[in-house]
Amino acid sequence: MTDLGNRVADRAAARPRHFWTIPRRDALVGYLLISPQLAGSALFVLLPLGLVVYFSLQEWNVLAGTFEFVGGENYAKLLADPNMGQVLTSTALFSVGLVVLNLALALILAILLDQRLRGTTFFRTLFFSPVLVSLVAWTIVWQFLLQQDGGINGLLGAAGVDGPNWLRGETTALLSVVVVQVVKNVGLNMVLFLAALQGVPRQLYEAAQLDGAGAWTRFLRITVPLISPTILLTSIITVVGSLQVFAQIAVLTQGGPGMSTTVLVYYLYQQAFQFRHLGYGATLSVLLFLIVAALTLLQWRLRRRWVFHES
Amino acid sequence: MKAPLAALALAALLTVTACGGGEAPAAQGPQPLRMSIWTSNEAHLKLFKEIAAEYRKSHPQVGEITFDPIPFENYTTTLTTQIAGGNAPDLAWILENSAPDFVGSGALVPLKSKVENAAELVPAATRLWERDGELYAYPFSTSPFGVFVNTDLVKAAGQKAPRELIKAGQWDWEHANEINKAVAAKGKNGLTILNFDYKAWDNLATVWQGWGAKAWSDDGGTCQFNAPEMVEAMTFMHKAIFTDKSMPGPGTAVDFFSGDTAMAVAQISRAAMLKDATFKWDLVPLPAGPKGEYAVIGQAGIGVLKKSPRAAQAADFLAYFTNSANSAKLAAYFPPARTSLLTADTMAKTSPLLNGDQLQKVVIDGIEKGVVKPSHKGQAELAQTARAALDPLWKPDADVKAVLDGVCAKIQPLLGG
């Protein structure tokens, strides 16, 4: 910019003709546009969250109608809770299993469907269809299929395999809940990956092929970096989602056998609603919130390390 | 959308300032009443509404009376959430497993002086709902457990019908097990305990009671899962499940009413499900155990919540809802606890599917000498904890005594507290 230009600009800024300059008008429009979301966040997110923190400092007996301040007692209980180790282990296993399986399967399906094949639309529809089935209906059906004498073992039997009693073994129960959830929702991530894959310019692959790069190298050096923003988005959504899985566990295992599928959100539900320890439930809510927030923040921080052309 | 938003903002302020939910101000005009229930059966609802309409004719100060069905599976949970949110119903059905919590916490209004002719209620049926000599809920459904038998399947397996065994004085768990073993050997299911599903272990009381076993001591303070009687009873069940295969194993859905199962331990109200049964069936008392004959009952009560601003009116309606005349009507679906109704003749009118002998032996005797399924203060947490600790038992190579010791180790802290 020239000196003259600077001076003109200075003068314009020095004597605003009226209060509503363009930046100010812009800001007003900005505030107006975000106001519904902001008001909603304040009313339906922040305020209830504040109330939950407040409840976590109380001993609240719903039936007797007593509500008394106990300070950090619920937090002390949390630290001393003998179930906490098992619950956190189940939660970690469940979330890691779910996220890894979901993202890997979504990517594999997307790559398969990205091939120049006839009928990919048909398969895409099939893989996506569970997304549309009501979650409760989906879980009820799987409850049948996963029985000792259910459909899954029927299919396995036809293939000559003697299937386990899925929902009664500690490992298989956890695995079952993960798989039921992945099959239900992997279609969404698959479609997002598919879109990202289709956005990768074909010339890049051709050039790399000329340079003698194999399929695996091309995948690692071209595909992954170029679709990394999508990987980031899907992994954030999937991680957060994996910590909120509830209805499936309620219907399929009720946290069992043992406590193998009692993940944090289900334990929270049990404590607060079934056992009526609302104060302690609120404390677990605070813990859950902190874990989700920390994980999301971590992913966001780490994105610069591996996400390509992050602006 | 603006009006509700403003109202909500106001409500939010209210919530913050007066936590726990405000009481509704005393309003003028006819006052509505609301009863939380877990059935959404049309016939049940129709009967309740008829009784309510009749009541309102003589009580113009009462507004509409609504019956709120909450899904059975989440009943107590949803009810307490509503109470926590400040939306307690005026009256609520209460399951036997949460009775000690509701009765013990002081959440309910005392009813003894309100209930018509409370003296004729069977003591076995009211014990659960009493504290310090006062009655806190009316036991409107007292449903004994019996054994439904698919006599076609038993015959096909070449076995004697349970009724014949009863005549011969041989109707005990050993003999029952032999029948079921034979049926299972033919590829059908032997005996199932309805609703147990290897989770709701309190239903196993229908078996272990025959061994004289108990989940905990009568004062509720000591775990008895590892007492010798319980170990024996559980060993019997474990052998039945995994060695004899006479009880379908864990992870198998069984439906007695579709006809593939020889016997089902269930509450007698399930007879209604057999209206269109395509097989011959019978209802017999629970088999005798090593400690002789016994009976077990499941219960449901109706209580009036103290939190209700119309508690007095609600108690008055409850008295009307459960008076002798209406109890007789309710008896069509819910076995009554009033001695005047507990005769084979009166019962026969309301339970057309059962014959006189079945009614006398299973229903009437059952209600009079029955033991209620185990329940304790903090039952939900106890139930979950014991369920998790019992899970290792449902494996072929389980060490019964060790697992039951483990159950006691887990639940004793909850009992002692």
Added chain:
Amino acid sequence: MSRRVKLALYALLCVLCVPFVFPTWWMVTSSVKPISDIFAFPPALVPSRFDFSTYSRVFELQPFGQQYLNSLYIAAVVTVGTMAVAAMAGYAFARIRFPGQNVLFLVVLVGLLIPSEVTIVPLFQMFHAAGMTDTHWPLILVPILGAPSVLATFIMRQFFITLPDELEEAARVDGLGRFGTFCRVVLPLARPALGAVAIFTFLHSWNLYLEPIVFLSTPSKFTLPQALTQFVDAYGSPLWNVQLSAATMTALPILVVFVLAQRQFIEGLAHTGLKG
């Protein structure tokens, strides 16, 4: 691609799609099976005889038609509302500079991190104090304005960020103000992102389970997932075939609509240009 590779790919796809298709197939066929068939082992792939009476039972046991309408209209209102709220907020956060922008965005993002179990009790208290329990308001207002809409706002923001600056400059030259630019230039371009938001939101509302159970108590106000759990006998035992019929009716129409409109659906979702 050689023939053999193609065949292998097809075989792989066919095997992979079994767990995706089989449950739905089983649900639909079992809903017309006689109850003994449902428990048969090995499970029958085709019903031994067809029994459609369970479908009329669904309507006898519950005001199912009304419940269907409830779910549909709630999901529709929530979808449209969320699209509006999220498009506005997403645009402002992506394209307009105003003081406090980043802080406010973080504040809004908190909603992304909260499972509904966490805040259900305080929300219930608020709505009860406002006299809105046993109405559909909580199921409409909270998703549109509260935590569930934050994901939508996030998606919209990520989309708007990718638009070139020249777009707005051109609009300004044409004499359009901010609102004009937003409504006439930006929104039409955002159709794919809006499509994605619509699908996410519709499915979220359609599947809502905990909230209806907590907030609603009158059967004629119930939504479908809640209604599905009501097909039990008087003692809490599920009426399996009736439940499966109801489940089929909640799933099939949506599946049919999807198959017919799937190109727009998926491509809309795919072309959001979602760049983290």
